[in-house]
Amino acid sequence: MKGPNPPQPDAILQTPKTRSDMYTPRWLLGQGSFKSGLCPLCPTLRWFRMKFSAYWYHMNFHHGISSHTFLPFPAPSAMRFNRYRGVKEALCPRCHQWVVASSSKNVAVKVQEIYWWKHAQKCFGKGDRAISN
Numbered sequence: 001m002k003g004p005n006p007p008q009p010d011a012i013l014q015t016p017k018t019r020s021d022m023y024t025p026r027w028l029l030g031q032g033s034f035k036s037g038l039c040p041l042c043p044t045l046r047w048f049r050m051k052f053s054a055y056w057y058h059m060n061f062h063h064g065i066s067s068h069t070f071l072p073f074p075a076p077s078a079m080r081f082n083r084y085r086g087v088k089e090a091l092c093p094r095c096h097q098w099v100v101a102s103s104s105k106n107v108a109v110k111v112q113e114i115y116w117w118k119h120a121q122k123c124f125g126k127g128d129r130a131i132s133n
């Protein structure tokens, strides 16, 4: 049986860790510190180093996919605008705290959700291991 066509001739196929795994790269390239994973979600072929957290960072903070559960971070329970602080805030369903969900300085960020994801990454931590089904 032939597997799916590799995106590059020397790419190595990986098996997902769970059935709903959105995190693990399907394809790996290179070895050692050059080992890179193909982002399963970017519309174009984008490889990220597995070392130095490049892949980890991309998945967590560009796509909002948790490296703990291999699933998207949960959405905040609610959002509000804090006029006093001049920022958007998100209500965390786990710790029930309002966390800053936008930058107070008017800096353009590629992904607005990054502020929420940064909190969710820490708050929905190691206790939320992926459930293999």
Ligand SMILES: [Zn+2]
Pocket (backbone or CB within 6 Å): 039, 040, 041, 042, 046, 058, 062, 063
């Ligand atoms: Zn991507």
Ligand SMILES: [Zn+2]
Pocket (backbone or CB within 6 Å): 092, 093, 094, 095, 096, 097, 119, 123, 124
């Ligand atoms: Zn929280």
